[in-house]
Amino acid sequence: MPSPSNTNIKPSQNDLWSEYAAKAQQGDKVAYNRLLREIGPFIRNFILKSLANPEWAEDIMQDVLMSVHKALNTYSPERPFRPWLMAIISFRRTDYLRKHYSSRENMQTTLDDFDFQRAHVTNPDHAGEYKDIEAALETLPENQRKVFEMIKIQGYSAKEVANEMGMSVSAVKVSAHRSMKKLKEILQ
Amino acid sequence: MSEENFNKFIDGLADDLEPVKPLAHPLQRILPFFIFAVMYVGALVYFVGVRHDILNKFSDPSFLIENALMVFILVTAGLSSSFLSVPDMRGQKWLIALPFTGIGVFCVWSLIRAYTEGLHMPQLHLDHCMGEGVFMAVVPLTMVLFMMKKGATTRPRLTALMNLVFAAGLGYVGLRFTCMMDTVGHATISHLLPYLAIGTLMGMAAKKLYKW
Numbered sequence: 001m002p003s004p005s006n007t008n009i010k011p012s013q014n015d016l017w018s019e020y021a022a023k024a025q026q027g028d029k030v031a032y033n034r035l036l037r038e039i040g041p042f043i044r045n046f047i048l049k050s051l052a053n054p055e056w057a058e059d060i061m062q063d064v065l066m067s068v069h070k071a072l073n074t075y076s077p078e079r080p081f082r083p084w085l086m087a088i089i090s091f092r093r094t095d096y097l098r099k100h101y102s103s104r105e106n107m108q109t110t111l112d113d114f115d116f117q118r119a120h121v122t123n124p125d126h127a128g129e130y131k132d133i134e135a136a137l138e139t140l141p142e143n144q145r146k147v148f149e150m151i152k153i154q155g156y157s158a159k160e161v162a163n164e165m166g167m168s169v170s171a172v173k174v175s176a177h178r179s180m181k182k183l184k185e186i187l188q
Numbered sequence: 189m190s191e192e193n194f195n196k197f198i199d200g201l202a203d204d205l206e207p208v209k210p211l212a213h214p215l216q217r218i219l220p221f222f223i224f225a226v227m228y229v230g231a232l233v234y235f236v237g238v239r240h241d242i243l244n245k246f247s248d249p250s251f252l253i254e255n256a257l258m259v260f261i262l263v264t265a266g267l268s269s270s271f272l273s274v275p276d277m278r279g280q281k282w283l284i285a286l287p288f289t290g291i292g293v294f295c296v297w298s299l300i301r302a303y304t305e306g307l308h309m310p311q312l313h314l315d316h317c318m319g320e321g322v323f324m325a326v327v328p329l330t331m332v333l334f335m336m337k338k339g340a341t342t343r344p345r346l347t348a349l350m351n352l353v354f355a356a357g358l359g360y361v362g363l364r365f366t367c368m369m370d371t372v373g374h375a376t377i378s379h380l381l382p383y384l385a386i387g388t389l390m391g392m393a394a395k396k397l398y399k400w
Contacts, residue, residue: 025208029205032201032202033199033202036198036201062197065197067400069204069205070340073208073338076210076213079278090342091343
């Protein structure tokens with residue numbers, strides 16, 4: 001699939017899309033083919049930024065292109081093409097995500113099913129909040145981070161962590177509390 | 189999607205292309221519906237019977253303000269409906285603010301009237317105004333739904349609301365010309381409540397109603 005370097009379009013490109021769309025309304029299949037080929041990658045790259053799973057972008061792009069096809073008569077040739085397209089992109093993306101998150105299959109999975117996870121579970125590489133948390137954890141001193149991870153992420157008790165780290169139970173609790181406070185400050 | 193599948197998909201859509209006539213300007217589209225809807229409500233008012241004190245009412249500021257507000261609301265809701273039938277609303281999103289403002293002012297006006305004149309809330313029962321109001325609104329509503337089907341809205345619930353406000357506004361004004369009960373309570377229960385019920389149903393079915 002062709003992939004433009006970014007989703008910013010120049011004014012001349014917008015004019016070109018308007019021209020293609022106007023010709024497509026008159027039945028010009030070549031112009032329509034060009035229009036769809038150009039807006040396809042634009043749509044995908046635009047929505048990719050806001051999705052947790054990049055594979056959804058392909059589905060949404062298809063939905064948008066189908067919608068463009070169905071609603072071509074609602075485009076007004078004297079108006080710019082981009083706002084019309086963006087309204088459809090926004091509508092279809094919201095629609096897709098709403099359906100996706102409301103379907104029951106998203107409520108259950110097993111940790112062994114990697115295909116399922118890839119398709120339905122948020123990919124940490126694309127989720128900004130995970131990156132933020134990881135970056136915030138990096139700011140903690142090593143011992144403090146280890147205590148925090150053992151208690152809050154791995155689920156060990158304060159006593160177990162104290163034995164492992166050679167600290168008192170109260171020191172472990174204080175350390176975890178301070179870490180949590182610091183992370184909150186960083187992430188807010 | 190692989191490049192080959194993408195190409196096939198695009199080629200399929202392009203092969204499927206038929207010449208289409210661009211939708212007329214929203215103002216042009218709503219105008220015939222609006223004229224027909226006004227004529228329809230006018231005819232119904234005539235058949236149901238114009239209230240006997242209508243000439244006196246034309247010198248009643250409260251009656252005039254109430255109807256002027258409702259006309260403003262229904263006209264702006266009709267315009268908003270028409271623009272909502274295009275995905276980007278032709279850049280006229282500000283239009284949506286007008287009916288909402290009108291509704292807000294109408295509510296404040298009704299509250300002031302209720303405070304000064306009294307609410308006079310009637311018992312909840314099936315009133316002939318309810319039936320007549322629904323009858324007055326159902327044809328304009330059907331017409332505006334038909335108009336929406338020619339377009340493609342990206343905001344189905346808002347569209348449902350605007351369509352209903354347009355039709356309900358027409359029905360409400362029609363009822364003010366037939367019903368002699370001028371109290372806020374009667375207007376709320378017998379004139380507006382049926383539209384709220386229809387609106388609730390339309391809101392729930394909006395996504396299917398305006399699917400494209």
